[in-house]
Amino acid sequence: MCDGEDVCNPDRVVSRCIEFDHYRWNGDMITSHIVDQLKECVDFIPVCAEMEMGLGVPRDPVRIVGGKGGEHLVQPATGRDVTDDMTRFAESFLDTLPHVDGFILKNKSPSCGMKEAKVYAGPEKGGSIGKTDGFFARSVLNRYPDMPVEDEGRLRNMRIRDHFLARLYTFSEFQTVQARGSMNALVRFHSENKLMLMAHSQKLQKEMGRMVANHDRLEPVIVLEQYKEQLTQALARAPRYTANINVFLHASGHFRNRLNHEEKAFFLEALEKYREGRVSICAPKNILKAWIVRFGEENLNNQTFFAPYPDQLMELDPLDMDRGRDLWT
Numbered sequence: 300m301c302d303g304e305d306v307c308n309p310d311r312v313v314s315r316c317i318e319f320d321h322y323r324w325n326g327d328m329i330t331s332h333i334v335d336q337l338k339e340c341v342d343f344i345p346v347c348a349e350m351e352m353g354l355g356v357p358r359d360p361v362r363i364v365g366g367k368g369g370e371h372l373v374q375p376a377t378g379r380d381v382t383d384d385m386t387r388f389a390e391s392f393l394d395t396l397p398h399v400d401g402f403i404l405k406n407k408s409p410s411c412g413m414k415e416a417k418v419y420a421g422p423e424k425g426g427s428i429g430k431t432d433g434f435f436a437r438s439v440l441n442r443y444p445d446m447p448v449e450d451e452g453r454l455r456n457m458r459i460r461d462h463f464l465a466r467l468y469t470f471s472e473f474q475t476v477q478a479r480g481s482m483n484a485l486v487r488f489h490s491e492n493k494l495m496l497m498a499h500s501q502k503l504q505k506e507m508g509r510m511v512a513n514h515d516r517l518e519p520v521i522v523l524e525q526y527k528e529q530l531t532q533a534l535a536r537a538p539r540y541t542a543n544i545n546v547f548l549h550a551s552g553h554f555r556n557r558l559n560h561e562e563k564a565f566f567l568e569a570l571e572k573y574r575e576g577r578v579s580i581c582a583p584k585n586i587l588k589a590w591i592v593r594f595g596e597e598n599l600n601n602q603t604f605f606a607p608y609p610d611q612l613m614e615l616d617p618l619d620m621d622r623g624r625d626l627w628t
């Protein structure tokens with residue numbers, strides 16, 4: 300389990316204009332609470348495709364132009380079509396990239412944006428005609444279809460952030476296990492992630508348990524590769540709230556005979572509020588965490604379900620709190 304002090308330190312690529320350099324077309328830098336917080340526990344590899352392909356800063360902005368000939372990345376002020384330059388840069392950057400665990404990209408950018416980059420009918424002024432992935436982001440998504448890739452805008456949503464961080468830290472921990480090539484390390488990993496996997500998919504969690512048991516006595520390297528495929532599949536989607544509730548009920552069974560009626564009722568009430576969307580997952584989770592500490596419950600103490608990543612990464616952005624945004628929907 301990663302608690303901020305362990306060696307589990309994911310490597311992640313980030314759009315350089317987020318919290319690293321004033322590289323936006325107009326010389327601006329984007330502030331991002333989550334990227335700023337992550338700097339303490341993640342090794343970032345910042346990159347700015349537009350700068351590194353030679354457009355300089357400040358620069359005339361680029362935009363995506365769509366039409367019969369497909370989508371192109373153009374710089375209206377100069378009339379340049381930089382589609383090939385961008386694609387070449389992106390591919391060569393990704394070719395030489397060391398192992399990474401995820402990407403955080405600038406939202407809405409024609410280069411880095413995911414899904415939300417505007418498409419225009421032509422280089423001249425006029426409203427957008429649709430939205431798509433930026434050109435650098437396309438190369439990333441093609442190259443790493445199963446990797447946690449998010450934009451900094453979506454990470455303001457706590458549910459998306461929770462899923463992204465859980466995937467990031469789980470994969471990072473698994474990479475360490477895979478590098479060791481040890482079945483013992485895999486058994487420990489699977490046992491510590493049992494409840495989290497159960498929340499994602501009970502079916503896959505059981506299948507992965509059979510893999511770890513390795514009745515066919517396969518080589519560890521083969522088991523680890525097969526396990527990785529299942530892990531990728533299991534974590535691809537965030538758990539449904541009903542699945543989380545099942546895990547909470549399962550975990551609370553460990554305390555069945557150690558709680559009084561009021562304590563049980565208090566927990567069930569928190570669970571009901573979570574079911575109705577009136578409180579976040581933190582409410583029932585914190586009650587269980589308190590019981591784990593109080594009773595020294597060894598069977599749950601090491602479960603990543605309760606702390607899949609350092610706690611401080613779920614701290615709210617003070618700016619968002621001021622704006623009174625609903626951060627869970």
Ligand code: SF4
Pocket residue numbers: 314315316317322323324346347348349350405408410411412
């Ligand atoms: S969005 Fe991407 S290409 Fe644009 S300034 Fe930021 S890092 Fe550079």
